[in-house]
Amino acid sequence: MFRFLYFLLLFSACDSHVFIHPLSKLGVTETIRDIDPNIKVQADPTVLQSSGSWVTVTWKGVASPSGDDWIGVYEPASADPNASAPVKYQFANICSSHMTNGSGTVRFRLVNTRVDIAFKFLRNGTKFPILAAVSNVVTFKNPNEPTQVHLALTDSSSSMSVSWVSGMVSEPLVIWGTTPGHHPSVARASYRTYNVSHMCGAPASTVGWHEPGWLIQANMIQLKSGVKYYYKVGDKKYGWSLEFSFVAAPTPDGTQRTRLIAFGDMGNGQVDGSIQHWEEQPSLNTTANILSELDDTDLILHIGDISYAVGYAAEWDEFFDQIQPIASKIPYMVCMGNHELDFPVPSSLFSGQDSGGECGIPYVYRFAMPRPSLNEPWYGFSYGNIHFxxxxxxxxxxxxxxxxxxxxxxxxSVDRKTTPWLIFAGHRPMYIDSTDNGMPAGENPVAELLKDELESLLKEYSVDLALWAHHHSYQRTCPVYQKKCTPNALTHVVIGMGGQTLEVDRKPVTPKYFVKLEDKHHGYSKIEANATHLDFWYIMNDVKEPFDHFVLSK
Structure with missing residues (x-):
């Protein structure tokens, strides 16, 4: 039975209509100020209790209302629309009364980004906006509320990393125990941040900049394999999070069963139907479906193109808010994609503009993966009977x-007795059905480079499964080596269908080594491995049914 999970209800006090996308980019620096004293904008409530609260914005007094009028969410409230992009925005004609009498109401869901907020009414569209009115200021009751809680594995199966964000810190801690409400174990957290000078270009260093807050991380240690723990994060001075729980990772053992969900290219969407700079509304389906399977999942693997903030920093807050129900319960493991790093800087192999000037800084500061260093975002880890x-x-x-x-x-170094399965992952694919031949970063040239440099290495160490993303589709090869289906060779799967716009640029003739391709649905993949068999499913979001299933055997 079809299950449509889209959260695109606009939660407005007015009738909604077909959503119309604006121009692809806001003309922030083209904005002029021309306040109209007749336009009144009111936001209620003025004090929000916690992250994820809803605000009702009401306006009236708009003469000659237009479909180009819009309301932007600006953080902090003092942000100049001529210098700062809004966190998100909505067209006033989402409310039908706007076009008839110049008034209306719309609701926004707000993530706690540790600053005050104002709603600004702009006219003349998004390319050459005119600031006409500003609402009252809205604040969060506790701007230092711990938010964006997410877990990650460490180098040891007896510890679990937890990260979160806060506006200020005094003595940040994680506390935990095996009984709900009782947290006898305590660990001090470290904290750090980055600033606009760390960004390497626009928009990250200009109109997209937003203060990230303090990025806090701690390790819960001496955990017992398979035991459920309850934990809270926070600060004695600034407050505590809700209580979360997780199950400690197993000691690597070849006889165990390991279950994971993997995907790439997800991003985030808006449950209030508002507009961001890039939109991945299907990601809401992906996270909702994963959440429904969480009790049967041990970890998440998100292989590149994480938030699609691309220089608009507040979208990192939105992304972590979206995944918190998942990532606060099971480890959320990631690798870097082009939209996290690529820019004309020495560290980037491909010098496009894909990161929007972030150059990997938000990614490495926000994700505490067990990597060699901040500047070396590659790593390995074991979970159960799989080494990644x-x-x-x-x-x-x-x-x-x-x-x-x-x-x-x-x-x-992989011990195939304790972790008999070996999975390799990277963002850009080694095998791909695509027409992108652009040099040097096109999908086909990069695939050839990966084959030239790494394919023999993966064969030498008998890697079982290679996971890739970047192309927004599902693609599976036969066991393949040097472009030929070969018994006992490596199966490659492209799983870039997590939320971004699907890509359908396949070759007129499909290469013979591809056995399954799907580019009409978003979704995610599930993997379950025991001592002798690894099952893989690709689940389509809208029907929550498998499009593909295959089994690897030892």
């Missing part, structure tokens, strides 16, 4: 590079 090796396709990976040397050593 995650590379960065956005950094130099050719033979002799630091990353290549790491991959050689990591693959050579």
């Amino acid at each position: 090796v995650l590379m960065s396709t956005e950094h130099e990976f050719r033979k002799g590079s630091p990353q290549y040397n790491f991959l050689v050593n990591e693959l050579a």
Whole structure:
């Protein structure tokens, strides 16, 4: 039975109509100020209790109302629309009364970004906006509320990393125990942040900048395998989070069962129907479906193109808010994609504009993966009977590079008795059905480079499964080596269907080594491995049914 999980209800006091997308980019620096004293904008309530609260915005007094009138959410409230992009926005004609009498009401859901907020009424469209009115200021009751809680595995199966964000810190802690409401174990947290000078270009360093708050991380240690723990994060001075729970990772053992969900290219969407700079509304379906399967899932693997903030920093807050119900309960493991790093800087293998000037800084500061260092975002880890090796396709990976040397050593170190399954993952795919031949960063040239530099290495160490993303589709090969279906070779799967716009640029003739392709649905993949068999499913979001299922055997 079809299950349509889209959260595109606009929760407005007025009748909704077909959603019309604005121009792709806001003309922030083209904005002029021309306040109309007749236009009144009111936001209620003025004090919000917690992150995720709703605000009702009402306006009236708009003469000659137009479909180009819109309401922007600006944080902080003092932000100049000529210098700062809104966090999100909505067209006033989402409310039918706007076009008839110049008044209306719309509701916004707000994430706590640690600053005050104002709603600003702009006219003349999004390319050359005119600021006409400003609402009263809205604040959060506790701007230092711990938010964006997410777990990650560490180098040890007896510990779990937890990260969160707060506006201020005094003595941040994580407290935990095996009984709800009782948290005898305590660990101090470390904290850090980054500032606009760390960004390497626009819009991250200009109109997209937003203060990230304090990024806090701690390790819960001496955990017992398979035991459920209850925990809270926060600060004695500034307040505590709700209580969350997780199950401690198992000690690697080849006889165990491991269950994970994997995908790439997800981003975030808005449950209030408002508009961001890039939109991945189908990601709401992906997260909702994953949430429904959480009790049967051990970890998440998100292989690149994480939030699609691309220089609009507040979207990182929105993304972590969206995944918190998942990532606060099971480890959320990631690797870097082009929209996290790529920019004309020495660290980037491909010098496009894909990161919007972020150059990997928000990604490495916000995700505490068990990597060698902040500047080396590649790593390996074990969970149950699987060892995972995650590379960065956005950094130099050719033979002799630091990353290549790491991959050689990591693959050579895997104990196939305790972790008989070996999964390799990176963002840009080694095998892809695509027409993108652009040099040097097109999908086909990069796929050839990956094959030239890494395919023999993966074969040498008998990698079982390779997961890729970047192309927004589902694609599976036969067991393949050097473009030929070969018994006992490596199966490659592209799983870039998490939320971004699907891509249908396949070749007129499908390469013979592809056995399954799907580019009409968003979705996610499920993997379950025991000692002898690894099952893989691709689940389509809108029907929540498998499009593909295959089994690897030992």
